[in-house]
Amino acid sequence: MAQSCAVNKKMINIRAGERIMNLLAAIQLILIIVGAGFFLVGSVGLLRFPDVYTRIHALTKADNLGLGLIVLGLLPGAESLAAACKMLLIWMLALIASASSGYLVARAARRRGSVPWSTQGETREK
Amino acid sequence: MHLEKIPRINRNSRHGHKLLAVLIRTALLVVIWWVLTENQGGWVFGILSALMIACCSLLLTPPATHRLRVHRLPGFFLFFLVQSLRAGWDVAVRTVRPSLPLQPAILSVPLMLPAGAPTWWLMLVVSLLPGTLSAHLDGRTLELHCLDEGLDVVADVREAERHLALLFGQIPSSVAAS
Structure with missing residues (x-):
């Protein structure tokens, strides 16, 4: 009786461990799918949004969040601390690159005299 | 910025x-x-090239007069993470709504942070805040493109300025007060 009780407890422990692993895998999967979803939405925004400025908004913000979620989902599976740091470094560099290139594109559009789209039905001038 | 400072510091x-x-x-x-x-x-190759690149980087970007407060980085990252979550969600919702709820406008915001590194950081961070994009820096005035006039963009920019002022160890009275 006592023995079977101990065995049962062990089984429960193993099951609990498995359950935690499954839970972690499920969370990773969700993070990666949601991240990919944000990438998709960013690209949809590129098609749907009316002018260069609003398109930059869609691309930079949605993609940054998407990449962040994907990196977060992949982190627990990293082979080493250095590999995990590499993924975070990639995210940071992508953040800086998209924010600064977004600014440069917006500035170039301003200089060229591209008028922002507005709800008054005005599109581009010049 | 460095050019103004250098004459006051002696050579040593x-x-x-x-x-x-x-x-x-x-x-x-x-x-x-x-x-x-x-x-x-x-490691030999790595350390040698790191040293060489560090020397080269000195020529391209001389040491700034603003030093980062490293212990304030975690707080700044937290602020930044929350804001990028909000920003990504906000733009995603606007994208997928069939009505495409946009009300773009260009805003001019006078900056309170000192010129140089703090301002550059602010412009990068602002581009990742919900609904704002740095479009042009005209002297001490930042031109922003925002997705929706209805959003309280200026408050977000002031909040980012406050965090960056803390990060760079500067508390201009006007920023601290707001």
Whole structure:
């Protein structure tokens, strides 16, 4: 009786461990799918949004969040601390690159005299 | 910014300043080497190239007069993470709504942060805040493109300024008060 009780407890422990692993895998999967979803939405925004400025908004913000979620989902599976740091470094560099290139594109559009789209039905001038 | 400062600092401390900058940058680059190689070695080559790149970087970007407060980085990252979550969600919702709820406008916001590194950081951070995009810096005025006039964009920018002022160890009275 006592023995079977101990065995049962062990089984429960193993099951609990498995359950935690499954839970972690499920969370990773969700993070990666949601991240990919944000990438998709960013690209949809590129098609749907009316002018260069609003398109930059869609691309930079949605993609940054998407990449962040994907990196977060992949982190627990990293082979080493250095590999995990590499993924975070990639995210940071992508953040800086998209924010600064977004600014440069917006500035170039301003200089060229591209008028922002507005709800008054005005599109581009010049 | 550096040009204004240099005449006031004597030559010796300027060299000391540069040496410190080279050491800090080399250390950071060595960490990046460790990350890139995933700890597989090649240390002699790695350290030598880190040192060389640090020296080259000194020519391109001389040591700034604004120093980061490293202990304030975690708080700043937290602020930044929350804001990028909000920003991504906000733009995603606008994208998928069939009515495409946009009300774009260009706003001019006078900056309170000092010129140089703090301002550059602010412009990058602002581009990742919900609904705002740095479009042009005209002297001390930042032109922003915002997705929706209805959003309280200025409050978000002021909040980012406050965090960056803390990060760079400067509390201009006007920023601290707001």
